[in-house]
Amino acid sequence: MRPFTYERAESAAGAAKSAAEAPGARFLAGGTNLLDLMKLEIERPTHLIDVGRLPLAEIEETADGGLRIGAMATNTAAASDLRVRTRYPVLTHALVAGASAQLRNKATVGGNLMQRTRCGYFYDASKPCNKREPGAGCSALEGGGRGFAILGASEACVAVSPSDMAVALSALAASVETVTPAGTVRTIPIDEVHRLPGDTPQIETNLEPGELVTAVVLPPPPEGRQEYRKVRDRASYAGGLFSLALAGERMALGAVALKPWRATKAEAARAAGASGAEAAEAELADARGLGGNDFKITLARRVIAAALEEGMDR
Amino acid sequence: MDTPVRDVTRAAFEITVNGEAQQVEVDLRTTLLDLLREQLGLTGTKKGCDHGQCGACTVLVGGRRINSCLSLAIMHEGEAVTTIEGVGLPGNLHALQTAFLDRDAFQCGYCTPGQICSALGMLLEVRRGEPSQVTEDLAAETIPLTDEEIRERMSGNICRCSAYPQILEAIRDVAGAAA
Numbered sequence: 001m002r003p004f005t006y007e008r009a010e011s012a013a014g015a016a017k018s019a020a021e022a023p024g025a026r027f028l029a030g031g032t033n034l035l036d037l038m039k040l041e042i043e044r045p046t047h048l049i050d051v052g053r054l055p056l057a058e059i060e061e062t063a064d065g066g067l068r069i070g071a072m073a074t075n076t077a078a079a080s081d082l083r084v085r086t087r088y089p090v091l092t093h094a095l096v097a098g099a100s101a102q103l104r105n106k107a108t109v110g111g112n113l114m115q116r117t118r119c120g121y122f123y124d125a126s127k128p129c130n131k132r133e134p135g136a137g138c139s140a141l142e143g144g145g146r147g148f149a150i151l152g153a154s155e156a157c158v159a160v161s162p163s164d165m166a167v168a169l170s171a172l173a174a175s176v177e178t179v180t181p182a183g184t185v186r187t188i189p190i191d192e193v194h195r196l197p198g199d200t201p202q203i204e205t206n207l208e209p210g211e212l213v214t215a216v217v218l219p220p221p222p223e224g225r226q227e228y229r230k231v232r233d234r235a236s237y238a239g240g241l242f243s244l245a246l247a248g249e250r251m252a253l254g255a256v257a258l259k260p261w262r263a264t265k266a267e268a269a270r271a272a273g274a275s276g277a278e279a280a281e282a283e284l285a286d287a288r289g290l291g292g293n294d295f296k297i298t299l300a301r302r303v304i305a306a307a308l309e310e311g312m313d314r
Numbered sequence: 315m316d317t318p319v320r321d322v323t324r325a326a327f328e329i330t331v332n333g334e335a336q337q338v339e340v341d342l343r344t345t346l347l348d349l350l351r352e353q354l355g356l357t358g359t360k361k362g363c364d365h366g367q368c369g370a371c372t373v374l375v376g377g378r379r380i381n382s383c384l385s386l387a388i389m390h391e392g393e394a395v396t397t398i399e400g401v402g403l404p405g406n407l408h409a410l411q412t413a414f415l416d417r418d419a420f421q422c423g424y425c426t427p428g429q430i431c432s433a434l435g436m437l438l439e440v441r442r443g444e445p446s447q448v449t450e451d452l453a454a455e456t457i458p459l460t461d462e463e464i465r466e467r468m469s470g471n472i473c474r475c476s477a478y479p480q481i482l483e484a485i486r487d488v489a490g491a492a493a
Contacts, residue, residue, distance in 0.1 A: 001343045003323045006388060032384045035345070036365050048342075052389060076378075080444040085452040096447040100470025101436065102372055106380045236447070236469035 008050045020181030020210030022047045030106040033115040065220040071110030090226035094168035110213040119159035144292040152257040157201030170252035170260040171245035181210040194259035222248030276308030327391040332400030347371045347382035358398035369471035372428040379435025398427035413484035421475035
């Protein structure tokens, strides 16, 4: 791990300002992803701004009947909140499908949104990666492998987002509150937080440098069923090969793209009376595999169809 | 914090370990795990993967289990850490340590301190009603501690000797009969 300096933030706005003033600074919350990457020297911050003790861990009702989850709430705290469990069960299910209990006890909601891909080539500093070094090339294109994106990928990057939580948030039409280095408070719809890779895979979110996530806001729970399905190699403590979050009329897919993939085409097909299989076909019409991950297209088609058709029976 | 200090890479602070306040001085890069093992001589907590994948480094901080390898020591200034040495020592073992011996819940023993700290944290989580991915009724105030719940909740602790059935039995001995 490279040397760094450290400060403990006293306010969210102060942390954002400080981050903008120190190029090479990173926010430190739970640390479970950042410290892992720092040990591998994939993340090499020169300055850490510890935001873990900011008073942003509250989970509170909003005026319109929704819920505001502070960014420093742990994954465990968010998943265990009785209001989340009963009104937003898809969010609890997604959270407890991720990581291990030890990690969820430490990892925060804000950090979950900002975590980086688990692409094996991103983690292997001996191989070129456009995320680590723009223009270096993407090792995954030739390297094969099962986990890569089937939607929204580019020649520059085929990695996927590792977050389960963000998939549920997309289905729930959540938004993300931030504070910018200028002290401006912004609210960003969840589907606009993360970016597809395009030719700038090193830019992962639409947050500006130094902008700090302060909360996730859930609108009132939608009418209808909520469900999270995750398919993976082990029954527990493994990243997803495919996941799906349903919340009423909305659906989002995980482990298929570099961002939580809002399934708008499937939603539209479903609204027009299509079968689950037809809705899946509509969403996956543009899906492309690289060989080793071709199976994910079939997997996605079957899980989407099953989830929708079982719902129609109810 | 308008003019944060930017040229200091060491820190001195107080941390409570197994009930005892300790004054420590560390390179900022020091993980909680390395502080415990290398500076405080508490080598019961083990370094397995050092990347949060194996659970051998599990300790309790404020009663919650975490991976001490993925936490900087400085993040725990003023907090209370419990390691396996604080759970129980020879001559005064915790009931769960005794159960691990009785059930032969290890072979090499390397993962055992993490398994025991993790299990103690896990039982508190269940008591607080925190759900897992196998919890059927998310609205329930009381979560039945089935074998499936124990297995799922202990998935962050790897045992390469594969003593999982005995670990389950040991935890079951302490937690009570299957629900």
